[in-house]
Amino acid sequence: MNIESPLLAHPLLVESLRPEMTIIVGILLLIIVPNLGNATVRIPMTQFRIPVFLGGERFRATSDPLIPGVISMFTLILAMASSLMTFVEGAALSTVCISANGAIQQGCTGSDYILRSDAFSRIFTSIFSFALLIGTAAMINRMPARVDAKAPHPDSSDSLKARAIHILLNNRRQGDFHLLILFVALGMNIVALSTNLFLLFVGLELASLAIYVLVAFMKEETTSGEAATKYFLTGSVSSAVTLYGMSLLYIWSGSASDYASATLNLTGPQGLAATWAAMETLEPLAAIGFGMLLVGFGFKVSAVPFHFAAPDAYSGTSSPMASILATASKAMGFAALLRVLVVMAGPELGSQAFWLPVLGLLSVVTMTWGNLAALSTENPKRMLAYSSVAHAGYLLAALAALGSGLASESTNEVLITAIVFHLLVLAFFKSGAFLILTMTEIRGDSSSMESLYGLGRRDPIIAVSMFVFMLALAGVPPLSGFLSKFLVIDGIISASTGSGSISAAGAMDWLSSVHWVFWLAVSMALNSALSLFYYLRVGQVMFFEKSKSILPLPDAPMIRITVILCLILTVISGLGPFSQTLVDMATMAAQHLLKV
Amino acid sequence: MIDPGYISGLSAILFFIGLAGAFTRKHAIIVLMCIEIMLNAVNLNFVAVAMQTGDPEGWVFISIAIAIAASEVAVGLAIFLSLYSTRETINLDEVDLLKH
Amino acid sequence: MAIDGELITFGLFSLIAIGGALGCVYAKRVAHSMLSLVFCFFAVAGVFVLAGAELLSAIQILVYLGSVMLVVQFGVMLTRRQIMEGDFE
Amino acid sequence: MNELEILTLTPLFAGLLLLLIYEVVPSSTKKQAVDLIKYANMGIAVLLFGLATQIGLENDWLSTWSSGSFGAQGSYLLESEYTSLISSIGVNWHVGIDALSYPMIWLTTLLIPISMLVQWDADKGAQFHSLILLMEGALLGVFAVLDLFLFYVYWELTLVPMFFLILVWGGENRRYAAMKFFIYTFAASILMLIGILIVYFHSAPVSGISGTLTHHHFDIPLLMQQSSLIGSAGLRTVVFLLMLVGFATKMPSVPVHTWLPDAHVQAPTAGSMLLAGVMLKMGAYGFLRVAVSLFPQETITMIPLLIFLGMASLFYGAWVCLGQTNLKRMVAYSSVSHMGLIFLGIATMQPLGIAGALFMMFAHGIISPLLFAVCGSFKHHYHTLEIGSMRGLAHHSPFMAGHMMLGWMASLGLPLMAGFVAEVAIMIAFWMTFGWWVLIPALTLILTAAYYLWSMQRTIFESGDPHHGILPDTMHDEKPRDITWHENAGMFLLGGLTILFGILPALFFEMMSNWSTGLVSEIMIDALTTLGVTP
Known part of the structure; x- marks a missing residue:
């Protein structure tokens, strides 16, 4: 044998x-x-x-x-x-x-x-x-x-x-x-x-x-x-x-x-x-x-x-x-x-995938539902969970644009790059936010917004980090959350704008002639604006509400180091050479996926 | 030799019974058993294909699927026990601390 | 297709399997559910034999009926509700 | 790195560093640290002012600066190389100044040390002055960058220090005012962002500058050179209107002005000075730099709207001022009124009118800080802002009364003061374009004079007993004092500049008219020809 x-x-x-x-x-x-x-x-x-x-x-x-x-x-x-x-x-x-x-x-x-x-x-x-x-x-x-x-x-x-x-x-x-x-x-x-x-x-x-x-x-x-x-x-x-x-x-x-x-x-x-x-x-x-x-x-x-x-x-x-x-x-x-x-x-290029309508609908429902639910919750962990749902919606929108078959090969690449890049940077700022919730959790409870009250006074550096993470989640430029969202929107728009009749004289004519995938980008933009409210609310309670407890946050050296690491990565992955390296990596991944 | 289509049909029936049970029943262990029924239905499908093609690949899939199902039961029951130890019940309707 | 013995056996097994599954889902007590499930699994093992997969049938009986049902039985035992007034009605 | 990049980036990083330093010094040495940090902030601000002046002097005060066609690459002074920041979507670091931005930059670097000086004794001084330095970095960024993305980022960045200045050092109702300020301007700038993005998606690829993934870019000079930026006329109008809303909210123009009075009343003195002196100009600057430069045709077709907005602001601001009893609120509404003149100036489409609008921006940037400094010290010493509650100011606080008088005179457009030059230029241009319709804005200006003179009479002079005056109840038997030395110094500087530019407007007026001549002759004429109108 x-x-x-x-x-x-x-x-x-x-x-x-x-x-x-x-x-x-x-x-x-x-x-x-x-x-x-x-x-x-x-x-x-x-x-x-x-x-x-x-x-x-x-x-x-x-x-x-x-x-x-x-x-x-x-x-x-x-x-x-x-x-x-x-x-x-x-x-x-x-x-x-x-x-x-x-x-x-x-x-x-x-x-x-x-x-x-x-x-x-x-x-x-x-x-x-x-x-x-x-x-x-x-x-x-x-x-x-x-x-x-x-x-x-x-x-x-x-x-x-x-x-x-x-x-x-x-x-x-x-x-x-x-x-x-x-x-x-x-x-x-x-x-x-x-x-x-x-x-x-x-x-x-x-x-x-x-x-x-x-x-x-x-x-x-x-x-x-x-x-x-x-x-x-x-x-x-x-x-x-x-x-x-x-x-x-x-x-x-x-x-x-x-x-x-x-x-x-x-x-x-x-x-x-x-x-x-x-x-x-x-x-x-x-x-x-x-x-x-x-x-x-x-x-x-x-x-x-x-x-x-x-x-x-x-x-x-x-x-x-x-x-x-x-x-x-x-x-x-x-x-x-x-x-x-x-x-x-x-x-195939130029033909529409059968799953497109379903996915398009799901993506809009997912992002809207996630944002609306996040608006109405008082529990930061639930809030982040719903924001995670909303982000899934954005990425599904990118997939829908890919399925529309309108996009050229290079646009498909942009869309997949956007998805991969988003998942990549998500590991920086979403983990960062949860790390900070871990700190509040060690001494008590992190499942209510009150645990964040007055964090700005109790621990300014951590509070500022949390605020940056929230802004990154909301996609405020020039943080990395913006870049990924922007690439998705760019991909959708460059895939769909060609579908509107170029000769349309007025903006309204053009809008009525464009493929409906275009509206996914609009819905993403509107949802991003909506999501700002609950992300900024975290900042509001951290800096302007009176703290319920006077206890400082625990020392937790490991978490502190990791938070700072995440903070640095969040900031530099939005702008400059590091962000370019990440985008290049994501592009390479997209090329490999499309080549299979 | 029976028609593999019949086996697939049986599989579909079992699967949807399991699915319906998983959605309607509120006792955690019964839901778990419904999931087992669904996984069994999958096995029937694989065996139907293996029967048709004579390729043992389907059998390999089944044996792995059975192993996965068994470990899923073990993990599930461990989780139910941990739920029971804090809440004294495993009825899904009564476990609602997180709904707010 | 002519009705032969194999088909009748298959029909029988199918009936048992479906009946077992339905019983499992709709039985009032957990113990009854388990019992129905055992029948269901047996029938599926039988179908495996009919499909020419005797080895799988053995595995099915050993793993599902031997260990899985045992574990489920443990689960049922350990998570039984405390005996309360209403249980004797 | 050229001087401009140093000028733009230093305050940002220095401000952040000083904020951090204060956080990490041990608490035993905090007291000394506060003083050191205050001096460091002031030192850096003064040095930056020196640098900005130096840039002007070196380049012949920009009056002869012209190379290349208007607005294109190379026509900017100290234009930096393109440095890719997010190369995947085509964001580049690209700064440069021209006669539109230089006065604003000079004004910013001038006002920052003065506003620091006026509130030299602020609480939590280290953070206060560091925030003001940060503010300077953000403002200079807005005026210096030539990339729309960075323009937007800096635009939003200015909100952050101002938000904290209002929130931490503001008046009684500061939280409401800060939130209102933030939400209003943020929402408006999101509309502007949508406009920017639509422009972005229509930019033609330029190798080395466009995004590697998206093949578009944000660069203003390149966008200006691109012929037929957006094909569809309807979409162009939509973009123009989106941008107009964004910029008009900042300016602010009626009907989106309502954040301004609240923010001004609650902001600390230095905050109001910067808010009125520079931040409002961002609106007008952005309108000229982005909306007018990129969409000249839409600007021309929208002239009736601009005139309407301008007239509405001018008249409404003045009208509200007449009935106003709160000093700061009155000055705030007078700002709304003056900003209306800027729209009128742009609407004339005459080099003189646009230069007048530019000079209005500049002059108002000196006069309104003076007014707010006076209001701030009035509040500081008399604990009230009610106009009627205090009479005979001249008796108790002669210096304050003097500065107040000077500021109000300048603001109502007295000859030989900076405001006069701007108003006259705009009125002449208005007359040249629209003929006798000029009577309407000119008569409205009389309202301005009316409310200023009336409140002057009620505050500075009138009193039952000419030797004592009436003190407001809020003094609680405190002895009235005159203003402190640093307030006085700051106001003297501002007052001196008001008179200087009233007598020698040519210092800046020349470069401004160069710029507006370039804008009209190279861009507007083309746009008019495309529209089929012979100028």
Whole structure:
């Protein structure tokens, strides 16, 4: 039996999957290191004892509760760095594809592959690592590990006992939390890499299952169980629908070519994209399967009508987790959506995708609904959740413009660049906002606007950072939130303006002749103006309301450093060379996606 | 040999029963069971294709899907237990702290 | 297509599966739901056999009926409501 | 980096740095730090004024400056290279000055140290003066940049320090006024932004400047050179109107002026001085720089609207002033009235009229700070702003009375004062274009004289007993004092300048008429020809 698999022996395997390998190594380390101890095994019949180092009395150095956090942060930093290497090395070198039979190849000239590591997947893996890194950093202060924790003294009062037990509990669950975070990272990376729908689903489920647990992680808090239950049930139902959609597509792809080759591969001569393109009229089986497929992704990006669980999940869980839901999980949903919508069912130039009306309508409803709901809430976490819904609407509008088929190739590129860039910078300012909510959460409650009252006096630097994050979310120039929105609007407008009759004399004539996709841009602009109210309200309560508590914010050094980092990134990603680098990266990703 | 179309039909019926149950029932564990019914329906679809094409790829999908379903149940029940430990109920209508 | 034994078996399994699913959804008590679900899963395993996937059928029985239902049973046991006055009516 | 870039960027960064420094110094040395920071702010402001003057002197006071065709690249003094800021959408750092912006820049650098001087003893001085320096950075940015995107960013940036100045150092009703100020001007500028974006989407690609992704650019000189910027006449009108709303709100013109009186009444003295002296001019400046320069044809077709707005502001402002009892409110409405004259000047479409409007901007930028400084010190010393409650000011505070008198005389357009030159120029041009219709604005100016003289009589002179005067109740038996030395110094400077430019208007009037001649002869004539009208 020849065990020499062509895949495992290939030098490109490790090279192309460095981030994933890093995460797997990190997971192994997280399992092994805290369990190292002085256990020995006695060789039977003798007195010799061989140390096996797993179990027994754990070593003091390795059982330190700080270690899991350090391991997971290092792993994520390495994973992010190795993902970013793609952009340093250049496109040709780093595009690697792996097919189902284990063949691995650089440059992806063949087309029947299931994993594809290119600029598109790598920019998303970088986003995931960065967002998870910020969540982890916040959790290090939210759920602090104390080296000097002691068992409660039996004579101490009940509250002291409870606190001591809580500290011990926090120490004990460090490993669990960081392990789960790394599983999320692995699952998300698989989603970004896969060009096979089933593999994509496996990645999605791996990430989702870990996220469900993480949402419920602070189980001593009354709301986390409820948040997790709602999020879990909605998420599971939608992923079951997704899987059913996949199975329909599987049947369809088989029956479309006389059952010869049922496949869930997107690419390849007999992949779904090819079958889709060969379809002359829209077949109901394909349409139903496709629609069901989108349900799960729609849930991940919290688009209407799958948004109901999002506000509950955000406001019930701890703020670091909410930040991960709002950035990493959302980026994962869009990575999958882009792969499916653009690669598989993207329209030919000049023809309109069948999903265009649905998506266009959904995008308008999503952004409007999100903004209106955000206006009427008094809970900052819910507010951010609704703003996340609204942002999903903006990005769906970009996808709709892409589906209109009006856009030229370069405009399509701009639209995808805008989406990717938005998800990229979202990880800076949305995470930043949640980091600050984490700080208010450590001492009390972050689920009411009152926790932000008078923050400007209590902690000016943090308050100013929060205000900048809010302005970036609102898309005020020249912060980075503006640039992404602007690129979306630009893409929509340059796609649709050509459709109006040029000869129209008056503005009204022109407006009535233009393709309706144009109105998506108008609705985006109006919604942005609307959203200013609730973002500025945060500034108003921070600077002008009297504080309800005189307690200063906790020290939380890790969070402070990360907030400042996010602040700097938010500012410089809107203007200047750094922003250009990011846009270039996003453009490269867009080109790679469109080339598949 | 029976027609794979029949199996797909059965699958569709099961799926929609599961879906309807997931939306109407308020007991968390029953909702979970409805999700299991939906996943089973998916398996039937895959097996129908595998039967038609003779390609074992569908079987691979099924075994993975079963594994995912099993872990989903485990995770779900763990979450329900954590909900129960703070709220003494897992009826979805009674869990409404976050609705404000 | 002529009606043969296989088709009748399939019809039977289908009826059990659908009936089980409906029972699971509409039973008043959780325990009844579970019982119906067991029937449903058995029937699906039967369909697998008919489709020529005996291995999958074994996996289905082992995983779903063996472990999943066990876990669900645990769940039902552990999250049972406290006994209250109204429960004896 | 050229001098202009230094001039534009220094105050912004210095202001931010000084604000930060104050936050981080240990509390034991805060007291000394406040003084140091105040001196540092003042020093930087004076140096910048020196630099701005130096730029003018070096270049022959811009009166002979002309190279290249009007408004095109290269026709700006100290024009910087294009430095890409957001190359994906074509935002470039591009600054330059011409005779339109230089007077405004000089005025800004002049008013900043004076307003610092007038409120030298403000509470929380370190933050106050640093904010004013920040304000200078934002204002200079508005006047210096030639990129519409940066223009918009700077335009919004001016709101931030002013918002905080009103909010923290304002009067009793400051929160309401600050919010009203912010919401009004912000909403209006969003309309302007929409206009800017429509222009942007019609810009032709220029390699190296346009966005790498979007193939459009924001550069004003290039947009001006582009023939047929927006094809559809209807859309052009829409854009022009959007911009007009944005700029008119800032100016402010009736009917979008209502934020101004509240903001002025509640703002601290230095804030009102800058608000009236420079921020209102941003509206007129932006109107000329963007709306008129890019859309000359629409400007010509909209002349009736401009005249209507101008006349309405002129008359309404004066009318409200007549019935006004609050000193600051009266001065604020007189600003509305004077800003109306600017629209009238532009509407004449004569080089003289536009130059007059420009000089009006400049003159009002000196006179109204003087008036607000007087109002501020009146409030400071007598704790009231009611006109009737105080009589015989000349008796208690002779210096204040003198400055008040001078300011009001200048504002009502007394000959040999700066305001007179502007008014006369506008009136002559109006007469040249519209003939005897000039009587309407000219007669309205009499109203101005009426309300000023009336309140002068009620405040400065009239008193039952010529030796004592009547003190307002709000004094609570405090002994009346004359103004402090730094207030006096600031007012003397402003008053001196008022007279200087009344006697020697040519200092600026020459460059302004050069600019307006260029605008009319190179842009307006073309536009008229396209419209089929022979000038």
